Amino acid sequence: MSSPGGQVFDNLDGLIEDLETASTVPAKRRKTGIKSTIEKTTATLYETGALPDELARLVDLLTIRNFLDQASLGAIVRNLYPSGKVSDEVVLRFLGALGHGQLKPSLYLQALFLRWLVMVYHLLENSAVLSQAYGVLFNLLDTAAIRPQLCHLLALVTRRKHVRPFRIQAILNLSRQTSGDPNLTGLLRVFKNYYPEVIVGDITKGRAASFKHPDPQWRARLDEIQKQRSEREADPAIRNGFAVSHDLGRRLKGTKHLFPTVHTMHAQESSVTLEEIDNAESFVKKLEKIELPTQLVAVLADPLLQKLLLLRPDAEGFSRISNWLMACLGDVASGDADSDIFLDILEVIHDYAVATNSLSPLLLTFFAQFLEVWDGSKKRDVVVETLSFAPVMKFEELYRILRVLEQSMLDNTPSSQVSLLRFYTLLLRRWTITMEAAERLDALPADTVPNLIGYVNQLTLTLTQTSPTVGTFLDIIDFYEAAATLYSKPKLIEHIDITIPPPLLVYLLYFSPSLAVVSRLCGILTTYKRAWEAVMSPAVSRGLTRRERDQINVFNGFLMDLCNCLWRGRAFSTTDANAQGCRITQQAQASLGSYLSAVDPDLGLATAFGLSHSPLLCLQSISHVRELEDAEMATIRTRHAGPVTEASLGQLAHRGGLRLSWQEYRSGVLAYMEAKGFPGIPNLMYNTMKKLMSTRQH
Template identity: 65%
Template sequence: MASQDHNLGDLLEDLEKASKLPAKRRSTPVKPTVERLTAVLYDRGALPDELVRLVDLITLPNHLDQASQGAIIRNLYPSSKVDDETVLKIVGSLGHGQLKPSLALQSLSLKWLILVHHVLENPGILSQAYGVMFNLLDTAAIRPQLCHLLALITRRKHVRPFRIQTILELSRQTGADASVIGLLRVFKNYYPEIIVGEATRGRASAFKHPDPQWRARLDEIQQQHSDQNRSSGVQNRFAANHSLSGRMKGTSGALIPPVRTQHAQENSVTLEEIDSPERFVENLEKIELPTQLVAILADPLLQKLLLLRPDGEGFSRVSNWVMSCMGDVLDGDADAGLLLDMAEVIHDYASHTKILPPMLLTFFGELLKVWDGVDRREVILSTLTYVQLMDWKELYQSILQQLESDLLDNTPESQISLLIFYTSLLRNWTVKMKAAEDLSSLSTDAISGLITHVNKLTLTLTQTSPAASTYLRILDFYDGTAAIVSDRKLLPHTGITVPPALVVYILHFSHSLVVVSRLCGILAIYKRAWEAVMSPLSARTLNPHEREQVNTFNGFLMDLCNCLWRGRAFAMSDTNSQGCRIPRSIEPALRRYVAAVDNELSLGSVFGLSHSPVLCLQAISYVRELEDAQIDEDGENTLLTRHAGPVTQQSLVQLAQKGGLDLTWQAYRSGVLRYLERNGFRGVPELMYNTMKQLMRERHLSS
């Protein structure tokens, strides 16, 4: 970095010397120097002192060619805040005259001011020069950039009768110039009774961001510079954000305004004066709300203030502003892309506050009607996960049904995206319920509605995308449901909705041990929840739906135990067992297949601990561990033989007779469960310990 700094200083010095000489008198061409300088600027930006010197090369009379000056402007990335001197140098270079830069360079300079507007050290400096720039609107070559910049900085104090008259006259002279109409619309926001609708109609579209890629590179450079300086001292960020990074790229009239407080009382404190947590707390009740409360969408300090001191009228004003922007788009007065830009701003607000108020939910209801399901997908889905608990049918009909229609395109990928969204929504709702003091005030019935709805989606995904990665996504959702039913505070208010039986069976017969283990762990949690609900100590009685749920749950619980522990896979003779719901006509074919593979095997045992495709390696590894432990003091293994595997009750008897391990069938199976626990696969042991009475007694005695 030091070499780069030194290099830029040398390049600047060379360029300054070259700028004082006509091209014919220079000993070396200036183009290579400009190329090297712009490369360094693109890499790390210009420090404040360097920025001033570079701006001098652009604004003051010199012998540099216009192409070189243009290249400098296009790569003029400030690494920190832009000071007042730099801004005033550029504003002072605008206009006509022999000593002024060419109009093409003036246009580039104005574009640069638009690009760095959010990083000005003093945002009010341009406001002080408002009259100078406004009086240059008759210069056609720089008018589009001037209108855009003026639109960014226009406030009520700037909208004077003579300026309204001037710009109305200019719009008539220019034949409804798009940039003029755009600025006129900003004026209309302040005085709609003076500037009527006809004056702002035309082909003008919203002001577009001049160069999003340039802005992205600027943000990277400034972040790098900030990170490098952070070690020199702790920066105090507990202050109003005067350069909101969440500005929308739509019309200037729809920009999120910075925090500014006008007409503050003498005994009040403005938010702009707050510079520390202590000062914020001391003056919490005295802080005057800013003039435009819509700044809450992008200013963290204002968000903190309204969270601690809610203001119903303020939130209503924000809602009116948002819906006004929506109306502009629907009426054709603003570009449809404005809605997605607004969605990004609202996402920043929601991610900071963890709240999506109903006023903003209305906005998303309208946005989803025109959304293509692709553009800014992550932003929209992430924002909607913060929706408040409300009646499930109302939420689904007003928002989620349209969201699914936009998102789903008959591919597993879109279905997985929807499942991830619902998983995040469930987690956020769970957090809100755990934090609530009075759960009866929340629409907790929405939880069962959400789970029932997603049950259908998970069942679909097991058919459209039968892969372990998909199964793990499904289990992520049911981890969330398990977290609710395992919470004694939440369970009485939410009830229990079990996963579909077919989903359970499909995941159980997965070829992934992680999937099987997580599934069993979730079912163990559900079993404990049912026991709590049905306990004599519980004053709650099950409704018909819950009794049906109990029967379904007991069915696949018995089937899993028959497969894993009892050696009776697909049996139908036990109470509640459903034979994993395979058609009975298939069972004889399965028995013949197993007998053809190994005549000593039976269909009932092929999914037990020893033979299961996902558990057999762990089972035989446990036996090998026991065998390796049989070493005497001389370091020799005392066993005469090792088990060839897989382990059965009969093979253990024969093994002991041949001088191998002396291990009972029950001890072997209990040992495999402990081995699974030690290796991080706790699900199967948890389910067995919570279901099989013999294992319950063993665990009780061992503890």
């Protein structure tokens, strides 16, 4: 057996047989160790899971006293992924291994057994088996080593019939003895849900365990193994989306079950229903004759019905879907239905938007009304990702939705502002794809894009004040990279005005403490520069708009200021054309200069932000020199102490050190940064400095 990546996995049956043999022989008498066998077994379990028979054999190894060491047994339990349902026999074997006794597994292993039962609870063939053993499990609560896992399992199993006065009293007594064990308090809260009038007092108000899933990553891997198995066994037509999924109601959990499955009522003998379709060929041949199902809202969850309405749009059908959704919205708004129902409906709409890569106008209308009743926090990621599929529309129409979204989301915290910014980034990326794929771009409201970028400019500036962290700066960079990507498309630049980031934002990002931020910022400015050059070239039929003319000198100021800092040794100069001195006042420059001269009299403010002295770039610069010196160790007698200057390079050569010109050094540093994954600064320099342009061309 092998994985898609090519790694070969052993036959699990043979590995179990080897372990069974080794388990009967004491470790000192074994001719070979079992460490490699355990490693192969756990790797195979992780990749493919265990079939029911294999699972039963492994459980025997774990629960029957043998000569396998505890570490090996623990490794097997932690990787015991069932590929199917868990039988009653397996559950009972684990339950029988609990408790005290010479032949019982260690309490450490018992805790792992209980934890495993919690994690596979949803896969039990018969969950009633745990209910029948409730008394046995409850009587083990006085064993502290397994109490956390035991309380979690009991919390899952507990039903009204299990809550008895003597059990309530037993937990209360044990809780007092253990000074309010959070696990017992959590279990008592479960009891109180069934009989709130019986359990009174402050005992349940203490710190309580939340009984969350012990290992979400383990659960994710288990789900993947189960999914692979179900796909192997499922009908290929259903997997490929060319058959109605009749088990939809079973797959949709919770209140999502409100969504009806595809069903065509009152079908006649001559009718062609969607339920009859079982492959792509049948679907294509009968496309025009297929009758629409009774409940069209099933389109939000059924892939085949989605295909039918995409290929054969029906205005009346979409109206029916809209009426159903609006009725749900009305029930929530009036208080006749729980808002959680609405959030579950929203998840299905999200899946539909992802599947179709669009949010139709009727769903967008529904969405706009949903935002008015949404609390702004529940399932925020689902909400913003779904809304990011909104079609390109006039900014006035978009703003009506954005205004409600912001009123719901923004709560005067940086996290809500960052979430909003991430939404705008997603939206801009999807719009870029939509517009590039459009046959007639002039039919779309292209003015929306520069208006949106200008609108988000205010949000990004706000974030630099409310959350001036590297993480926030990277989120801001993500948005402007999406904008730069849009402006790099020749087809789009023909119709869309260039909108630059705010000057203050550029300088704040440039002086951030992260090389990644600065490198990506320079990469963005490089892309913008190429876009300006494209607009002003004959290749683009349109000329500069008034909005663009107002911005181009400001943008050229960015480039001049950054080049002055990085390359020309003239940081904060305002004497060059378009230079803005990074918008730092003369008074501030004087103060900085005085401070710097006090710290290092040999370093001036004008050169303090160059390749050699910049706090962000000095390590890259001296590392480049060290690499060159290491390659010439046989011929040089001394190393450069750093930081590198044009004068120090000349002195170094006279003392028998590396012979390197100032230009070679700076070009080498740029190449070094590019090789280390920071191409933004080199690209900006090569696209801005005329002397460097010619060197890269050659």
